[in-house]
Amino acid sequence: MKNALSALGRRTTPPPISWMMKTALSHPKLISLAAGFTDNATLPVEISRKLLNEILRDGKIGQPALQYGVTAGEKNLRELTAQHLQKLDGAPASNKNYSAERVVISGGSQQLLYITLEALCDEGDIILVEDPTYFVFLSILQSRGIQARGVKLERDGINLENLEKVLTRLKKSGELRRVKALYLVSYFQNPTGATTSRAKKLAALKLLKKFESAAGHPLYLLEDAAYRELSFGRSTDVPTALTLPGAAQRVIYTGTYSKPYGPGARVGFGILPEPLLTTVLRIKGNHDFGTANLLQQLLARAIATGFYSQHVAKIQKRYDQKARVMKAALAEYFPASVEIWESGGGLYFWARLPRGLSAGVKSKVFKAALKNDVLYVPGELCYGEDPSRRKPDNEMRLSFGSASEENIREGIKRLGKVLQQFLK
Numbered sequence: 001m002k003n004a005l006s007a008l009g010r011r012t013t014p015p016p017i018s019w020m021m022k023t024a025l026s027h028p029k030l031i032s033l034a035a036g037f038t039d040n041a042t043l044p045v046e047i048s049r050k051l052l053n054e055i056l057r058d059g060k061i062g063q064p065a066l067q068y069g070v071t072a073g074e075k076n077l078r079e080l081t082a083q084h085l086q087k088l089d090g091a092p093a094s095n096k097n098y099s100a101e102r103v104v105i106s107g108g109s110q111q112l113l114y115i116t117l118e119a120l121c122d123e124g125d126i127i128l129v130e131d132p133t134y135f136v137f138l139s140i141l142q143s144r145g146i147q148a149r150g151v152k153l154e155r156d157g158i159n160l161e162n163l164e165k166v167l168t169r170l171k172k173s174g175e176l177r178r179v180k181a182l183y184l185v186s187y188f189q190n191p192t193g194a195t196t197s198r199a200k201k202l203a204a205l206k207l208l209k210k211f212e213s214a215a216g217h218p219l220y221l222l223e224d225a226a227y228r229e230l231s232f233g234r235s236t237d238v239p240t241a242l243t244l245p246g247a248a249q250r251v252i253y254t255g256t257y258s259k260p261y262g263p264g265a266r267v268g269f270g271i272l273p274e275p276l277l278t279t280v281l282r283i284k285g286n287h288d289f290g291t292a293n294l295l296q297q298l299l300a301r302a303i304a305t306g307f308y309s310q311h312v313a314k315i316q317k318r319y320d321q322k323a324r325v326m327k328a329a330l331a332e333y334f335p336a337s338v339e340i341w342e343s344g345g346g347l348y349f350w351a352r353l354p355r356g357l358s359a360g361v362k363s364k365v366f367k368a369a370l371k372n373d374v375l376y377v378p379g380e381l382c383y384g385e386d387p388s389r390r391k392p393d394n395e396m397r398l399s400f401g402s403a404s405e406e407n408i409r410e411g412i413k414r415l416g417k418v419l420q421q422f423l424k
Contacts, residue, residue, distance in 0.1 A: 007123075012143040016135055016381045027373060031411035034375045036190060036347050037402035039322070042315050043262050044307070051301045052294075061297070069293040071285045073105025073269070077300040081105070081269045084303065085255070088228070089239040097242045097251075102271045104280060105291050109226050109256040109268035112280075114140055115287065116222065116252060116272070119279040120180045121146045127222075128166065128182040130158055132382030132395070134190045134224065137183065141384065148384025151182070155341065157196030158184065160203050167211045169388070181220040181252070182208060186240070187228040191382045191397035192350040193343025201241045205250060220276075222252045229260040229312050231345035232320040242271060249273050257299050260312050267291060267299050319347065322400040322408060329409045330398075333416030335423045347401035350379070353394040357422055360393040365422060374414040 003010070020034050056062040072078065078100040086098040106112035121127070123145035129138070131150030141148050151166055152159040163182070170176040182204060186196040201221070208219040223241045231237060241251045256268040272280055284290075302308040326349055330340055334351070341350035359365045360380045369376060379395025398415075400408050 008143060008145070011145060013139075015139045016377075020375065020377070023370070023375060027370065027375075029373045030370075030375055031373060031403065031407045031414065032375045033398045033400070033403060033408070033411045033415070034377045035402060036399050038259060038263055038347075039315065039318055039401060042311075042318050043264075044302075044311050047302065047307050047311060048262070048265070048298060051298055051305070051307065055294070055297050055301060065294045065297040067293060069290040069296065071281050071290045073103065073291060074293060074296040074300060075100070076304075077105055077267075077296045078103040078269075080300055080303045082271075085240070085242070085253075085271070088237065089243050091239070091243055095243075097248050097271065102273075102277060104270045104272060104277070104284070105296060106268040106270065106284070107288065107291050108258050108263075108266045109224065109254045109270070110136070111284075111287070112254050112268050112270045113137060113222075113224065115280050115283050116254070116270075116276070117141070117144060117146065118283055119276060120220070124178060126170070126175060126179045128163070128179065129384055130184060130189065131384075131386075131389075132191055132379060132392075133183065133384070134185050135377070135381045137224070138382070138384050147178070148386055149179075150384055150386045150389065153189075153192060153194060155194050157186070157194065157200035158204060160200060160207065163204060164207055166388075167207065171211065171214050176211060176215045177217075179211075179215055179219060180217075181222045183222045183224065185224045185226070187225050187238070188230060188343045188346025188348075190227065190346070191348055191377065191379065192341050193346055193348050194341065195238060195344065198238050198243070202244050205241065205244055205246060208250065209246065218250060220250055220252050220273075223254070225253065225255045226259055227346040228255060229316075230319055230347065231316060232323065233316055252276065257308075260315065261299065261302065261308060265295050265298055267295050316345075319345070319400070322403075322405060323349075325405045325408050326398065326400045326412060329412035329416075333413045335416070335419055337423055338419065347399050349398045349400070351396045351398060352379075353396075353419070354423065355394060358393045359396045363393070365418060368418045368421065369415055372414045372418055374411045374418075376415065 082098045082100040082103050126147045129148050130153045152162040205221050212219050254270040337354050339352040360378045377397035380391050380393045383391040
């Protein structure tokens with residue numbers, strides 16, 4: 001007898017993050033350099049307790065905070081978010097792209113990404129992604145029956161010639177009409193740490209516009225800026241695609257307070273163009289009536305009092321310190337033949353082994369790493385199912401986010417020892 005599950009239910013496979021967490025739990029001595037968790041020691045416990053006490057002490061504030069809100073999000077938080085983004089971008093007050101009316105508050109940026117795809121894509125549609133890209137986003141695509149087509153990634157963003165080549169190929173094959181958006185993790189990218197330059201954002205948006213008539217509908221630039229505020233402060237921040245000509249009609253921007261403040265305060269946000277904004281809000285209303293109001297009030301108060309910016313400055317220094325520890329350990333323990341991508345922020349290093357040596361899930365390297373009680377993310381998980389190319393399997397993502405400095409160093413030492421065995 002057939003089961004009663006929907007096509008989506010039958011199609012959805014276990015997310016890679018699930019088996020990685022299970023693997024970590026089954027190896028008590030394991031050092032995980034896989035999970036993209038934030039640093040436990042710097043989570044703002046005292047700040048949050050103080051702010052929540054202030055909110056709940058006053059019934060006129062506390063009662064609404066414990067009640068349902070509106071689907072788009074609490075007005076004050078939307079206004080503060082718009083102002084915060086405008087300040088980060090250095091955009092003039094006259095720029096209407098930062099209107100609070102265009103802001104949506106979500107249950108983390110992950111929810112907003114999912115709902116956006118729900119609003120944009122039917123089964124069989126295509127999203128262009130960086131090669132490699134955020135593997136949880138690829139899981140969403142797989143679950144919803146959406147195809148991924150990869151665009152080569154360089155250290156300053158996608159390869160523009162390859163983007164045009166991919167779009168041209170899809171036009172010739174008649175598949176361009178199924179393309180809905182280009183997805184970019186634009187700051188300290190998960191998994192590679194790359195940051196997309198403003199010039200490449202502008203050129204990518206122009207290319208999408210060039211192919212719109214052949215597609216027969218708008219082609220959006222979906223900018224995921226989840227790691228934007230985790231900069232180490234050693235380079236000038238790149239403005240978002242919201243600053244580009246034509247952004248009001250074609251740029252979908254998503255961000256989060258989860259990474260810079262605390263993942264338990266699961267609040268994300270986005271700025272969306274019409275008619276997508278209205279559609280996303282209708283779907284979101286069916287999901288949850290609105291993001292948890294108490295968490296929104298917490299974040300709004302943290303921003304308004306200046307605690308948020310103080311905390312961000314603190315964690316930027318903390319991650320800078322941990323990244324330096326990992327960089328030094330990689331230089332000391334990894335074979336010289338391993339290519340390392342260093343980032344100016346975020347939570348990750350990207351390592352590329354010499355061709356011919358697999359670091360994939362079923363590889364000898366991965367199994368040996370587990371045997372030596374160290375876990376990484378196999379890079380092959382970060383590539384979509386694109387029939388036009390083979391997935392590279394000689395890469396790995398290494399996270400310094402949640403591990404202590406001692407475990408970062410020891411984990412890299414263990415992994416380096418494994419690699420030395422295969423790269424003699």
